[in-house]
Amino acid sequence: MKPTKGQVNVLGLDPLRDKWKLRNKIGYMPQSPALYDDLSAKNNIMFFGEAQNVSDLEKKTDAMLAFTELTSRANDLVRSFSGGMKKRVSLCCALIHQPRIVFLDEPTAAIDPHLKLQSWKLFRELAKTGVTLFLSTHLMDEALLCDEVAILSNGQIIALDTPQKLLARGKTILNYSENGESKQCTMDSTPESLARVLHQLGLNQNITAISLNPSTIESIVLDMLREKEESTNKQ
């Protein structure tokens, strides 16, 4: 993609002028494993490490394999690996040169819950070391695990916020029974709104049950996309 105007600065570098320097600081994990099936896990990682002239490559490869709990399968051909294991090898390839920014394209798609949990533990550990992770996902519950979420529609960012603030954009439905009659009231999804509504209701003895139906992140995003579509149609 060629820029038409403006300037971009990534880690103090110009992506056009310092393309190769910048590639050294960026890691990329594609959606498909993009590995050589007829090479071992270790050889795959070392091959991508050599592209970045990584020093002590073998030592760092072993450390990466240990980090992703693949040491015992290091010398096995990738062809014999499960989908989840291939994803972990792919992650090692993206991280072997210790990048400052990592792009992960649907890293937990089609993997089992245990591995998903393990992957998120890894991502969190990486983030703690100062690495910035960009993670693309269609799984909204997973997006909530990030520090910041950007919602994209037709290549444009339509919302950029913390998961808490995004959730707060939704509405919560409060269902309650009063004198045997089912009632409902809609409020903002904040603890303060809940307190306000309860104050209004007085929480008297007649209120025998309260349940909350907060908006899910999926419904919030769908509302945003709908609003965006409507505003585009109006224009």
Add this chain to the structure above:
Amino acid sequence: MKTFTIAKRILKQLQGDKKYLTLSIIAPLIIIYFLKLFFDSFPPTVPISTFTIPIGALIVHFLSFLLCAILVVQERTRGTLERMLIGGYRRPSIIGGYTIGYLGLATIQATAVLFESLWLFNLDYTGQILFLLFMVIWLLAIVSVMLGIFVSTFAQNEGHVFPFIPLIILPSIFLTGLIIDSDTLPDWAAFIGKCLPLHYAVNIIRELIKPEYTFQNTLIDFAVLLGYIFLLWILASFTLKDTTS
């Protein structure tokens, strides 16, 4: 340096894929044997020796071109080519690495084809001529590998490589002087033949097997083959695409 890393990886992959490796070496040997059966049915007046080595060169040319084109397309569809480019490998290094890596296989193919032809057809040449014959087939194999990489740019999947066979390989059989002298063809057909690398390889081989061979007679043809390598390397470096879109 990174060129050799890629070449090393390709050699490791070839080493790991025994079935592919065996087939790539055995297939040309079987074809040469069929060629022997075919030529045995000819009357003894037909100068078979002028066809044998050029056809051997065609087999190496065809196989190197086809296998390399398919493998580069596979790299692209699997996403490893994109990953290599994002990861810091540059296009000229990738092409160089591929060429060196597959050259190992092409060297084995060229040697096997040459020696089987000599044995089956009872051909006898001096050591120097044998070395030069090997060099021609070897140079043609490099051209074929680069041509394969270049052609892979126009293919979105492995199946898209096959239409290039009638476009590149079949005209090579009919228009390059392999079967009939290209000077007897209409000018336009002879011109197409002269654009194909096999034409120059066939010219050199035919000169080499003449008793009065002198290196000067083949100098231009050798230079053209080297020029092809340089030109295709540049072209492929500019056109090699990382994604299928």
